[in-house]
Amino acid sequence: MPHTVLVVEDEPHIVDSLSFLMKKAGFEVFIARDGDAALRMVESRPPDLMLLDIMLPRRDGFEVLKTVRSNQAWRDMRIILLTAKGRDVDRLKGMELGADDFVTKPFSTKDVVRLVRQHLGVEEKSA
């Protein structure tokens, strides 16, 4: 069974590129375009890892993070935040709320794939 990755991002092109990369790396990919949809998807099928943008419509990334981390059933889910350059406070807040890691926009796709593999304990080319 491939690892599952939930991409939570409202910008369609970023969703497109991340989803391409994750699939290419061998992961099964789900997409949520806002915070409410992300939580619904987590409820119905918790992913192994979530790539979570902070600035989301309806319910922002912090709210999603808080909700996920408050549920013991999802404690093993890895969460990597997509933060914006110059917004150190977002990164600090996210890590405080229980994120496992972060990448800063504009990020390198290689870094994202490497980080996802690292958190899921997957060797390159064996995913």
Add this chain to the structure above:
Amino acid sequence: MARQIFAGRKIRHLRGQIGLTQIAMATQLGISAAYLNLVEHNQRPLSRKLQKRLEDAFNIKEGELSGGEEARLLSALNELFSDPLFDKAKPDSSALGDFVAVHPEISRALLKLYRAFRNAREDTLKAREVLSADPYFTDTSHKLLTQLTSIRSFAEILQDNDDLSEHQRDRFTTVLVDESQKLTLMVGELFDFINGESNQSAALSETPTDEVVDMLSANDHYFPTLEQAANQLRERLGDPKPYGLFDALAGYLDRQLGIKVEVVSVTTHSSLKRGMWELEGEDGGVLRLMETLSVSSLNFRMARIIAEVAYADILDNTLSEVNVSGEEAKVLCLKALGSYFAGALMMPYSPFREAALELRHDIDLLRRRFRVGFEQVCHRLTTLQKPEEEGVPFHFIRVDLAGQISKRFSASGLRIPRYGVLSPDWGVQDAFLKPGRVNLHSLRAEDQSVYFSISKTVTKPGTMVGQAGNTFAVSLGCEVSFARHVVYADGLDFAHPDSVLLGG
């Protein structure tokens, strides 16, 4: 007791400039060379008698030798060099003393230069603060980062993946080109904004909210077509009494527009798509409203939906007649016009204006008569600008606890700041100290006009059980010449305003 003056450096420098030996100068002054030597090396203080002789003999300005000016310059230069700017370059105090004594003019010029630098630095910091709080910049930086991320991602994907299908390659390349073009446009706009060169920069210097506020102001906060449309709907509804408005609006939505209204429980619906409400279905559908909303808020939401669905053409026509350029501003403008329609429906112009004058703008009595909220009354009062049937010109401000302005309308002529937080001098935040009570305040503006205002807290309900609502302070005010129409101003002395606004 007179302080002792040591002016050795200065006398020595003077002697050097004139080209006299110690003996020659001492002879001219009628003192011994040995004594002059002691004075020059600050071993003896400068006596009043010798100071006078020096001033007379060498045409020195009175007081120049006494060091008062020198001490002031030295102190100012010490302050200058303690600026972190000089960090490791601060001269030692002895050298600084010598410099001030010998070059007072250069010292003064240096201080002038430093003051100019300090002012420029403060201006820069203020500008940076304003820009960092400016929604235009926050929004633009987010968009720039998002576009850069897309471009970088697809560029790397194209570079790293030789096995892409032709379709994928075409698609990704198209995204790259499109996003690069958008980025170019955005950077261009940003430069225009920074340089203030283009016509567009005037619009860009404003947030979409600013554009809407300016549009409302340009129209004197009054829209006759929307007033007519709201009156027409009231007639169709059978001119309902305020307490019958809910049923009338819900009935109209159901029968005329096919939209069922459901007031949902906070325990079964922890959140709706738009926070306190949601409209589901495109043709007809269901309008869900949270039960925690007040009746006036329920009515307002229904009225706005009716405006947007049944009176869309009137809103669009009004939009096309006003001066709003940005897409986001147009969306906000339509919302503002829809809200205007809702206000006009709930508080019809003529009866509301008459009641306002009759009740002398007692907001609580007005809200009871029309079954509306405090903020709704305040807002509607700013729109009573129908020619020949004007109401009192009011301004209206809403701020949060931090003083951030979330709503501002000024028909009173008072200039309300666009940027940053509202100064406590405005008195609006005083409302937070006495929640729920009406606070009174008067202030003198930069142009010396005096304004009177009331402020009060209003709380928006939370969307979940146990969730506290958001509390704001709202303020309604007018120029004091209209204060006699406002019951809250009775007995107040406007000759001495509570605060004076400096610098706007």
